[in-house]
Amino acid sequence: MLINHDTRCALDAVVDLVNTAPEGADKDDLADVAALRRFVERNDISDIGTLGERDLTAVRAVRARFAEVFAAAGNEAAARRTAELLNAMIAAAGTTPRLTDHDDYDWHVHYFAPGASLADHLTADCGMALAFLVVGGERERLRRCEAPDCRHAFVDLSRNRSRRYCDSRTCGNRLHVAAYRARRREAAS
Ligand SMILES: [Zn+2]
Numbered sequence: 353m354l355i356n357h358d359t360r361c362a363l364d365a366v367v368d369l370v371n372t373a374p375e376g377a378d379k380d381d382l383a384d385v386a387a388l389r390r391f392v393e394r395n396d397i398s399d400i401g402t403l404g405e406r407d408l409t410a411v412r413a414v415r416a417r418f419a420e421v422f423a424a425a426g427n428e429a430a431a432r433r434t435a436e437l438l439n440a441m442i443a444a445a446g447t448t449p450r451l452t453d454h455d456d457y458d459w460h461v462h463y464f465a466p467g468a469s470l471a472d473h474l475t476a477d478c479g480m481a482l483a484f485l486v487v488g489g490e491r492e493r494l495r496r497c498e499a500p501d502c503r504h505a506f507v508d509l510s511r512n513r514s515r516r517y518c519d520s521r522t523c524g525n526r527l528h529v530a531a532y533r534a535r536r537r538e539a540a541s
């Protein structure tokens with residue numbers, strides 16, 4: 353499946369967004385408007401005006417709904433639920449597809465309406481990126497890290513869809529080390 357630049361950026365942004373949610377003992381990485389601004393900057397989200405408390409509340413609500421897309425397991429009921437969720441979100445965001453070739457990128461489609469709030473912007477563009485993954489039969493690429501104390505969302509873009517951890521250098525390794533120590537403990541007892 354062809355994943356163009358903007359789709360890739362939208363997928364990265366939605367993964368980042370979902371992973372700002374507090375999990376277990378973690379704190380909320382979207383704790384205030386300053387944190388929301390940092391999120392916008394690191395994801396290079398364009399056409400965003402002044403952000404306020406209202407944006408923060410709206411983006412947190414959108415985050416909770418996107419989290420459900422990543423939480424759904426790979427069965428038929430979950431697929432239907434994902435479709436319904438994305439349809440409802442995209443419709444509510446006032447999505448307005450239009451062709452653009454900004455910043456030297458090839459022609460591609462933006463989905464957020466001109467002047468959309470940050471929450472609607474994220475819903476439209478990330479929602480459509482996720483919708484295209486579903487259309488491409490790639491829904492199973494939307495994963496949660498299998499490290500038990502992590503559970504971070506990620507999009508598995510590996511050729512054979514075999515990624516199990518959000519970042520194999522940390523989570524994958526951490527698990528290997530834990531398994532190795534457990535084996536050693538067993539051998540020593
Ligand atoms: Zn673009």
Ligand SMILES: [Zn+2]
Pocket residue numbers: 497498499502503504517518519523
């Ligand atoms: Zn992880």
